[in-house]
Amino acid sequence: MSVPHVVVRVAEEPADREACFAVRKDVFVAEQGVPEDIEYDTHDADAVHVLAIGEDGVPLGTGRLLHGAAAAAKNGGDPAVGSLGRLAVTRAARGLGVGAALVRAIEDAARARGLTAVDLHAQTHALGFYERLGYEPYGPEFPDAGMPHRAMRRVL
Template identity: 80%
Template sequence: MSGFGVRVALSEADRESCFAVRRDVFVAEQGVPEELEYDTYDAGAVHVLAVRADGVPLGTGRLLTGEAAAVKNGGAADVGALGRLAVTKAARGLGVGAALVRAIEDAARERGLAAVDLHAQTHALGFYERLGYEVYGPEFPDAGIPHRAMRKPLD
């Protein structure tokens, strides 16, 4: 789909759009409790936002670095943590999710990180595998949803 762009969410309005997409996808659609969806890591995260040409938000994701990422990935200082990737129902299948992942990987490279980890919902494993991520470790629940850890080295 042409007609959308992805950018780092720098303004408060952009960040609110990111949170609104997450609320629609994770809280309303998937039933994740709101108190679990938003956390202390949001303040220091790099948030990315996909928007249609007319400004309508289509998707979001975030990158954690430093100590926040180390908590998520088992302590590796040079590995970022991709998370909270969400695409609105209307935008699914249009390439928005892949564009968001690429933007997060670019942000990780800009920060000198060697790899990106993520915790994927098991139904989304194929999506991430097509983008070069590999599964490691056992399945685990997160907010009552089965997940697997995945990692992609950055070049």
């Protein structure tokens, strides 16, 4: 999926993955104060990472899809449900549709792996964003990295 002047693709090359991690560091660690030691985890090695890049080659956003055992551990044990996470868009690219394009690319990656739904843990200020993309909240609010979150799901 693409937004004008933005390409969203699976980050397969090492340089693409490094760009994903750099965006996460800018957004989560620097902006939101998430401790760096919890931002990166063992799931990064096996996750499907997606990267949004502007026409000038500058990374604009990223997200990841967990599948298999890693996703099942997050969603209550269902291996047919993927886990969308670490969605981050740089300050300069917010409001341009980059986040929605990243979510759709992650959903496409989930479908390609035979998954039937995607779960996520949304920061509560982002609930409306995900609801507009078809996600439905469930369960109580909970803290994650010191911020309030809600679980959400979209059937594919």
